[in-house]
Amino acid sequence: MTTRRTTLAILGATILASLQPLPLFAEEDAAAKAVEAAKAFAGTTINVAEEAGLMAMLGINVTGPEWERLTGIKVKVSELPYEELFTKQLLEHKAGSGAYDVLTIGHSWVADLVLAGALEPLDPLIEKYGVKEEFDDIVPAFREGTMYQGATYALAVDGDVHVLYYRKDIFEDPAMQEAFKAKYGYDLAPPTDYGKFNEVCQFITDQTGGKVYGAGLINTGYQHFFFGERFRLYGGKYFDEASMKAQINSEAGVRAVQEMVDALKCQPPGAATWGFGESLSALNSGEIAMTITWPPVARWAQGINADEQALSWVPESTVVDKIGYALTPGGHPSLVPGIQLALSSDSKNKDAAYLYMQWLTSKTESLKNVMRPIGLRDPFRYSHFDSPEFQALWPTAPNYLSVLREGDEKGYADFAVLETYKYTDTLARAVIAAIGGKDPKAALDEAAAQWDAITKQVGVDRQREAYKAWASRPSAYRM
């Protein structure tokens, strides 16, 4: 009996013990896995092509030395101006120089680079070293940008998105609010469409007598980005799929450009020549009440890490705690250019280079980088938006991150077909010509004719296939 009772007790204890919750396995960490695997390649050197300036500085001053300390792999960063990134990297591939192991590319270049054989497919390396769950954390539009025909060719590293910055103190001023409502019949608030944007802009310029201008936009450079957002908001399609005739000169295109031209009336004199730097300077100096630009401006306008030597060129902010963030009018900001890292097919250190990419873009490392003042990296993972550390960076950071998240989820992906750079250069020139005084319709008609010539040269059927593949992405037209 005793033996039986003892046996039962042991059995019961065993069953109970087996029912105890198992210790949870630690979640796999792509950064840690990359570091461990990379130690096997200690002593090698990898060459990384980076956009010149702050982007490259991150690799030169921070991540490169850190990676070498962790793995023994040396990182050599080559700086290239953004305008030359695509052509220089492709030319190096054509020349077979193997100058770069890691490439910096935009969404719109993927197809051309893949077809040229410049990019190494990453799926086998992800299978070998990666943590697939970490890809679910990336906002879909940025994940889409890394793919071509179902295969992965790049890793997202930057959540480029346009944001509407506005002066809260002006928008919340009761006198301004009252006067605005009396004039326009609706509340003074961050504009939800570009018609209202122009009205709010004009109102502020008039009301302050030009002491503060309603807006100061980027009116030179990257104009195809700004056009693309407005054009698609108005239902514009880049091509007629059947004929592949350009549609940028359609009603939607002309309306988009006309509104951009009209917006100049309420901007400071000379704003037609403004680029990124002028718009940033005017926002920080308090000269303008609104602008549309990239996410790092929020950190600079807030004066975060203002003592950082690398940011000494950023004008001192006079608007700390005065800047609000909102979706761009229309609610579908441009996700441009969508910087990502790719592995050169000419690399002689593919594993070592891939592991550096995996480490940089991993959940843990990328969070550090999107919070850093240098690097120009912006949040692109859900875990970035939810990070308590990031949300505590400044008082309105939670609002900033929530706007970025919504923008990333609703934004328009960059236009991407074959030889996209030819189309976008032509389009940007047309928009700048209109801003400079040319009739928008005439400027777009000329650009459309050039687009048709480019399409003919690329091959209508080839381009149709590429266009259909791009247009079928949810982030292309947001239907």
Added chain:
Amino acid sequence: MAQASGNKGGRQDRGFAVALAAPAVLIMALFGLFPLLYSIVVSFQRLTLTASDTGFAGLANYVRLFEDGRFGLALAHTFAIAAVALPLQLGLGMALALHFLEDRPLKRLFVALLIIPTVVSPMVAGSMWRLMFDDRFGPINQMIGWLAGERVSILWAIDPRFAYPAIIICDVWQWTPFMFLILLAALSNVDHEQQEAAALDGASKWQIFCFVTLPAIMPIVSIALLIRSLDLLRIFDIVWQLTRGGPGTSTETISIYAYVRGFQEFDTSFVGALVVVLVIALSALLMAALRRLEVAR
């Protein structure tokens, strides 16, 4: 025997001459002729940065070139700049040369100062003038504002009405001293006895200049004009720095057009066709000019 020896000597002389000329000819062929021949070959292919098919394209690139409205416009823009800048440089250069022909106080210092723009790289000159024309920080608008009595906001780089004046001002600033130097040297060498004889015969200063001085310096003036014309037909740096060929393509010169198509869009074969057409056109123009100047002999 003596004749045979003479023939042998002649052959040796010719051989020596060929040996002396060979390196120069070889270098010319390598660096001058080969790129041209290569451009001709490429112009019949389908070479682009991204194309995988680089096969024979026939005359397709030439057809595209002549169908492309931008090509004609780029030519027109180039000739327009040359047509305005060249006479201005000649006129101002001549005026300065005549002024400094006579002894003036601090003449050497002024001449040295005048030459400075010519030694500056055109890229630097373009950047400098872009800053000068800047709407916010540039002194040009500020000075015009002082004269006008109110703030002036001329957008030199992007307003089509002002982009050409900006380019021409910059080019004239940089290259008038070149014209001045050449003309000063030419004027200094004019035979004064002829001028004095004309003066004794009762000719006015203007008549002396038109009928004595000008004919005497005309060959040098022609060469100076030829050099500057060729430079202006290739103008790139100043325009690139000031307007990037914009707004739109409204100041796009033929060199900028070739650069954009060749080095931004990497339409290599198309630019090959463009180069061939330009070389033929400019060579014809140059030969005609040289024949007219009778310096080809």
